Amino acid sequence: MPAGLLGALLLTLWAASSQFGIDFDPVRLFADLGRGREILAEVFQPHFAFFGRTVEPMLETIQMAIIAATIGCAIALPAAFVASRVTAPGRISFALSRGLLSVIRSLPDLLYALVFVTALSVGPLAGILALIFFNIGVAAKLLSETVDAVDRGPLEAANASGAAHVEVVRTAVLPQVLPNYVAYSLYVFELNIRASAVIGITGAGGIGNTLNAQMGFFNYENVGLIVLEIFFLVLAIELVSIALRRRLT
Amino acid sequence: MIRFENASVVYPGGVEALKDVTLEIPDGQMMVIVGLSGAGKSTLIRAINGLVPLTSGDVTIDGRSVRRAKGRELREIRSRIGMIFQTFNLVKRTTVLNNVLMGRLHATPTWRSLIGRYRAADVEIAMQALERVGIVDKAYVRASDLSGGQQQRVGIARALAQEPKILLADEPVASLDPPTSHVVMRDLQRINRELGITTIVNLHFLDLAKVYGERIIGLRGGELVYDGTARDADENVFRDIYGRSLTADDVLEAVPAA
Numbered sequence: 181m182p183a184g185l186l187g188a189l190l191l192t193l194w195a196a197s198s199q200f201g202i203d204f205d206p207v208r209l210f211a212d213l214g215r216g217r218e219i220l221a222e223v224f225q226p227h228f229a230f231f232g233r234t235v236e237p238m239l240e241t242i243q244m245a246i247i248a249a250t251i252g253c254a255i256a257l258p259a260a261f262v263a264s265r266v267t268a269p270g271r272i273s274f275a276l277s278r279g280l281l282s283v284i285r286s287l288p289d290l291l292y293a294l295v296f297v298t299a300l301s302v303g304p305l306a307g308i309l310a311l312i313f314f315n316i317g318v319a320a321k322l323l324s325e326t327v328d329a330v331d332r333g334p335l336e337a338a339n340a341s342g343a344a345h346v347e348v349v350r351t352a353v354l355p356q357v358l359p360n361y362v363a364y365s366l367y368v369f370e371l372n373i374r375a376s377a378v379i380g381i382t383g384a385g386g387i388g389n390t391l392n393a394q395m396g397f398f399n400y401e402n403v404g405l406i407v408l409e410i411f412f413l414v415l416a417i418e419l420v421s422i423a424l425r426r427r428l429t
Numbered sequence: 430m431i432r433f434e435n436a437s438v439v440y441p442g443g444v445e446a447l448k449d450v451t452l453e454i455p456d457g458q459m460m461v462i463v464g465l466s467g468a469g470k471s472t473l474i475r476a477i478n479g480l481v482p483l484t485s486g487d488v489t490i491d492g493r494s495v496r497r498a499k500g501r502e503l504r505e506i507r508s509r510i511g512m513i514f515q516t517f518n519l520v521k522r523t524t525v526l527n528n529v530l531m532g533r534l535h536a537t538p539t540w541r542s543l544i545g546r547y548r549a550a551d552v553e554i555a556m557q558a559l560e561r562v563g564i565v566d567k568a569y570v571r572a573s574d575l576s577g578g579q580q581q582r583v584g585i586a587r588a589l590a591q592e593p594k595i596l597l598a599d600e601p602v603a604s605l606d607p608p609t610s611h612v613v614m615r616d617l618q619r620i621n622r623e624l625g626i627t628t629i630v631n632l633h634f635l636d637l638a639k640v641y642g643e644r645i646i647g648l649r650g651g652e653l654v655y656d657g658t659a660r661d662a663d664e665n666v667f668r669d670i671y672g673r674s675l676t677a678d679d680v681l682e683a684v685p686a687a
Contacts, residue, residue, distance in 0.1 A: 333518030334531075337584075340478055341591055342508030343534035347542045351531050355523045 219400050226408050227401035234390060234406055238413070240304055241386035245372035248308050252315025253365040259316065260323035266335070267327055267349050281324075285317035293379035304385030307376060314375060315368045322364045323357065330356045359428040366421035370414060377410055430455055431477060431595065431627065435486035438472050438651075446472040448651040449486070456594075459621045459628045461642030461659075463635065465671055469651040470631040474597045477629070478510045479503055490595070508535035511588025511626075515600035517580045521573035525564070525583050528572050529555040532590030558586040562616055578609035585616055596620065598630040602637070607681050610634075614641045634681040635667050 198204075261267040263281055268274035292310035300306045334352035343351070380388010387406060394402040431454040438447040446469045454460055462470045475481035476488050479495045488495045490506060498506050511532070519528050533551040534542055541547060547555075559565040562582040567575060572583060581601060588596055598617060602610035614630075618641050621628040632638045638645055638659070645662045647655030647670030655662070655670050668674060 331521075333514065333516055334520045336480065337512065337514065337518040337587065338531055338534065340480060340507055340510070340512040340597075341532055341534060341587070342504040342506070342510075343531070343542075344504065344539060346539060347534045347537075350543050350545075351527070351534060352520060355520050355527075358522075 222400035223404040223407065225401055226405035227399070228405060230399075230402045230405050231409075234387065234409060237385075237387045237390045238409060241373060241376045241380075241388070242413075244304050244308050244311060244376055244386050245369055248311030248315055248372055249365060249369040251308075252312045253319045253361075253368060255312075256316050256319035256323060257361065259320040260327055261349050261353070263320060263324040264327035266330060266332065267353055269345055281317065281320050284313055285321060287313070289314040289375045289379055290382065293382040293384040297382045297384055302383035302385070306382075307379055307384030307386055307388075310379055310384055311372050311375060315372065318371065319364050319368050322367075323361055326357050326360045327353060359425075362428055363421075363425045366417075366424060370417050370421065373410065373414055373417060377406075430491060431629075432489045433473075433476070433486070434489070436476060436483050436488055437485045438469075438476060438481055439484045445651050446481075447476065447483075450651075450653050451486075452646065452653060452656070454627060454629065456627055457621070457625045459618065459641065459643040460630070461638040461645050462629065462631045462648060463633070463638050463645060463667070463670060464648035466633070468648040470648055471599055472651075473648065474512075474599050474629060474631055477595070477597060478507050478512060504535065508591060509593050510595045510597060511591045511593035512597045512599070513581065513584040513588050513601050515603045517577075517584045517604075519572040519580055519583055519587075521571070523572060524569050525559065525572055525575070525586075526552070526555060526568040528583055529558055529568075529586045529590050532558070532587045535591065554592065555586070555590045558589040559583075561589060561620070562586050576609075577605050578612060581605060581609075581613050582616065585613070585620070589620065593626060595627045595629070598628070600631050600633065603633060610637065610681060617641070634679065635675070636680045636682060638662070 259277060259281065262269065262273050263277040265274065268277075289310055292313045293307060296306035296309045300309075330353055334356070335348060338348040338352040376384075376386040377388045377391055380386050380390070381392045383389065387410065391403060391406045394400075394406065431452075433450045433452040436447055436450045436452075437445070439445050448469075450473065462473060464470050472481050476483055477490070477495065479498065483496050487497075490510075493506065495503070495506060520531075527545075530547050530551065533547060533555060537547055537551060556565060556568065559568055562585050564575075564579055564582050564586070567579065567583075572580060575583065581604075584601075596617070601617070602613050605613060614637060617628055617630060620626055630641070632642075639662060640659075642659045642662075645655065645657060645659050646653060647666070649670055649672055655666055657666070664675065667679070671679070
């Protein structure tokens with residue numbers, strides 16, 4: 181039997197076996213839709229009069245996203261250079277920063293929010309801190325991989341001229357990755373808007389708090405409006421960042 | 430003066446790129462290194478500024494050991510040695526001036542280079558370097574918008590901005606067309622003569638080596654197999670360095686433009 185076919189068979193068996201653990205039954209996916217229909221019907225009839233009460237938490241979400249993206253990406257920039265084989269100042273710092281970034285990235289944003297809400301208190305500060313860690317993980321990972329792929333020629337030239345290591349990184353590497361860095365920062369900001377809808381469930385401030393509260397009150401028309409607002413906000417940010425990125429390259 | 434004393438380089442894979450080379454290069458000389466690719470030309474040039482570390486022997490510059498120099502001392506030695514490359518090694522996304530200012534990093538406080546605020550005196554030195562290679566009007570153009578020949582002149586200007594005592598050129602014309610090759614080689618020759626900078630050039634083309642080299646050394650399999658004047662280097666000598674008969678690919682054969 182060809183190896184590819186064997187692999188496909190094993191993969192199918194492996195996927196099929198996973199249904200036993202969780203008692204998966206495709207029929208139930210559709211059979212239970214009846215109960216959800218009423219909820220969905222309400223969600224799809226957004227209660228627009230509720231808009232006034234979403235403005236403030238929405239603004240809070242945007243502010244949290246901006247602050248967290250700014251601080252997170254500012255920390256991610258030097259971290260990415262230490263965590264790239266091309267620009268790391270030494271083996272030990274390279275290994276340490278890689279490991280640390282892996283740990284930071286392995287925890288989900290929701291868990292950070294839970295930790296900071298427990299440690300501090302409910303409110304936007306806990307949310308901002310959670311988003312900062314989330315942002316460092318994402319931005320440093322993306323940027324260090326971009327640094328790995330830079331043209332090494334200018335690095336050799338800067339080293340040959342007797343420049344110090346930070347000067348080599350600043351003049352030979354940073355200009356090469358700057359457009360990517362800006363793009364990643366905008367992307368991270370966009371992620372924050374989305375993430376803040378989720379981490380608000382823990383009490384970490386922003387529109388997520390309101391969303392969670394309205395779900396608790398079974399006000400699905402209000403939930404519908406909030407979901408709609410988040411959708412248009414993310415769309416607007418994406419359009420702006422596409423325009424900005426086009427200008428950068 | 431640059432001195433190689435029984436210098437050898439063995440790469441981690443076990444390849445002996447340089448074997449027991451002993452050589453003296455007096456100040457102000459224009460020396461051309463010829464040999465097949467893989468003969469150790471690049472390694473020899475990079476041993477001078479320590480980009481390739483020796484595995485035995487030593488290279489000294491005015492009596493200072495390159496092999497023993499580390500950190501700040503090595504950077505200080507490198508700051509007096511300009512280098513130009515086959516593929517130019519410019520930061521293509523930034524301006525010509527920013528590329529040339531790279532040659533001033535060794536003299537610029539780190540905080541200034543981090544925020545990109547070079548001293549006016551350093552900018553002036555960079556502009557003068559551009560003037561010397563005749564492209565000062567391109568100072569604010571993006572490096573990627575220049576032709577190959579212009580990019581190599583930016584590379585030369587960057588090296589000159591260091592105000593070096595030694596200039597290393599690793600196959601500086603291998604990516605250029607024949608007329609442009611002569612323009613760049615004449616730039617190097619002029620710099621060598623007018624500024625008295627010791628100039629060491631790797632070349633693949635034998636006719637260029639004969640025209641521009643004051644002294645020619647030949648490498649074969651990492652060993653020094655010829656050392657003499659350009660006049661004495663005839664076809665037999667080159668055949669001996671290359672270990673085979675010469676072909677049309679070994680010469681550039683373009684008359685230097687007037």
